Amino acid sequence: xxxxxxIRKKRDGFELSKEEIEYFAFSAADGSVPDYQLxxxxxxxxxxGLTERETLDLTNAMARSGDMADLSAINGITGDKHSxxxxxxxxxxxxxxxxxxxxxxxxxxxGRGLGHTGGTVDKLESIPGFGTFLDSDEFISIVNECxxxxxxxxxxxxxxxxxxxxxxxxxxxxxxxSLIASSIMSKKLAGGAECIVLDVKxxxxxxxxxxxxxxxxxxxxxxxxxxxxxxxAALITDMDVPLGHNIxxxxxxxxxxxxxxxxxxxxLTEISVSLSAKLLELAGKGTFEECKGIAMTKINDGSAFxxxxxxxxxxxxxxxxxxxxxxxxxAKFIYNVIMPENGYIVHMDTAGIGSVCAxxxxxxxxxxxxxxxxxxxxxxxKTGDHAEKGDVIAVLYANNDSLFESAGQRFLSxxxxxxxxxxxKPLVLNTVE
Ligand code: URA
Numbered sequence: 001x002x003x004x005x006x007i008r009k010k011r012d013g014f015e016l017s018k019e020e021i022e023y024f025a026f027s028a029a030d031g032s033v034p035d036y037q038l039x040x041x042x043x044x045x046x047x048x049g050l051t052e053r054e055t056l057d058l059t060n061a062m063a064r065s066g067d068m069a070d071l072s073a074i075n076g077i078t079g080d081k082h083s084x085x086x087x088x089x090x091x092x093x094x095x096x097x098x099x100x101x102x103x104x105x106x107x108x109x110x111g112r113g114l115g116h117t118g119g120t121v122d123k124l125e126s127i128p129g130f131g132t133f134l135d136s137d138e139f140i141s142i143v144n145e146c147x148x149x150x151x152x153x154x155x156x157x158x159x160x161x162x163x164x165x166x167x168x169x170x171x172x173x174x175x176x177x178s179l180i181a182s183s184i185m186s187k188k189l190a191g192g193a194e195c196i197v198l199d200v201k202x203x204x205x206x207x208x209x210x211x212x213x214x215x216x217x218x219x220x221x222x223x224x225x226x227x228x229x230x231x232x233a234a235l236i237t238d239m240d241v242p243l244g245h246n247i248x249x250x251x252x253x254x255x256x257x258x259x260x261x262x263x264x265x266x267x268l269t270e271i272s273v274s275l276s277a278k279l280l281e282l283a284g285k286g287t288f289e290e291c292k293g294i295a296m297t298k299i300n301d302g303s304a305f306x307x308x309x310x311x312x313x314x315x316x317x318x319x320x321x322x323x324x325x326x327x328x329x330x331a332k333f334i335y336n337v338i339m340p341e342n343g344y345i346v347h348m349d350t351a352g353i354g355s356v357c358a359x360x361x362x363x364x365x366x367x368x369x370x371x372x373x374x375x376x377x378x379x380x381x382k383t384g385d386h387a388e389k390g391d392v393i394a395v396l397y398a399n400n401d402s403l404f405e406s407a408g409q410r411f412l413s414x415x416x417x418x419x420x421x422x423x424x425k426p427l428v429l430n431t432v433e
Pocket of ligand 1: 083084085111114165174180183184
């Protein structure tokens with residue numbers, strides 16, 4: 001098969017055959033096609049889309065591009081969770097231990113930062129020693145031992161998605177509904193869990209900017225999951241505003257730990273509890289409302305926090321950093337962003353804020369870039385908050401202070417100010433089951 005013909009066929013708007021889609025996925029996995037040709041095909045897909053059939057074929061091919069985890073050796077119900085990506089979205093670090101502390105086995109494969117969004121694997125790697133390069137056997141043995149494991153795709157699981165994900169991040173080919181659906185669902189199918197909750201983000205900081213497109217994505221993924229025999233549901237949640245206050249890798253671990261100790265911000269707590277409850281409901285633990293109560297209890301009695309400590313330790317991480325988050329090194333430099341006028345923040349371009357955060361070192365501009373764990377942003381004010389001229393509305397953290405001038409300006413131009421308080425939307429906008 002000739003890869004140039006496949007690129008040309010998609011460029012000209014034709015449907016690719018199952019064999020061509022498989023050739024694409026398998027050669028991404030084995031490295032036999034160069035990055036520039038894979039990137040060209042990704043761009044052609046962004047322009048011309050994939051049909052339902054092509055999306056399903058790509059999902060299955062990527063899922064089969066490496067090992068399929070066999071979770072049959074795990075006692076009990078297995079669960080998994082995935083977000084379509086947002087800014088300040090550290091819900092996995094909360095949902096996974098909450099649900100695991102209820103006895104559901106969490107076998108989760110996570111991603112790195114993508115575009116303007118952060119990734120759980122990058123966040124976890126800010127914990128010294130934490131291992132995200134696990135193969136299927138290690139993955140399963142950790143789930144068996146403590147009921148929870150969050151791994152990257154560095155082992156033999158879903159290598160095609162691992163390759164394409166990294167290329168999409170740096171070639172502006174992320175926000176295509178079929179590429180997102182197949183990327184997420186290939187990992188969920190290969191990961192093998194029976195119950196899956198999806199967090200489909202919607203708004204200025206999400207890949208899906210409005211509820212309609214988020215619903216299309218949610219329905220596509222739920223359908224793929226059901227077709228594969230999984231119990232699956234998606235919550236469509238607000239990402240018009242960053243989630244919580246901290247954005248950036250170790251800053252997000254710190255905020256997740258606070259949330260697991262019951263001291264988290266309201267939005268992060270509510271979305272995390274809702275996602276946990278939906279997963280618990282799928283696993284047969286009760287109604288959604290009952291499961292919300294169970295999730296809150298696991299936060300309030302400290303068992304979810306202890307579960308995170310256990311997982312960190314079994315994955316080689318230094319648990320002391322979770323018990324005492326002051327151990328995380330702080331960035332060398334800080335920069336205060338100042339409110340330019342009296343009034344309310346009426347809108348945040350959340351993707352813009354995610355990009356500012358990445359430019360401080362928290363994300364990648366090129367595939368090979370190394371993440372700066374301590375770089376990031378702490379928001380003091382968000383949409384709907386009032387501030388006086390001269391107030392500090394955000395603090396930027398970086399290890400290179402020459403980045404601040406442009407980052408500070410770009411941060412401010414991501415905000416809109418006004419005299420009227422913005423009406424709040426619900427945090428959970430819809431559920432697709
Ligand atoms: N998360 C993924 O795993 N893949 C995407 O394409 C987007 C978010």
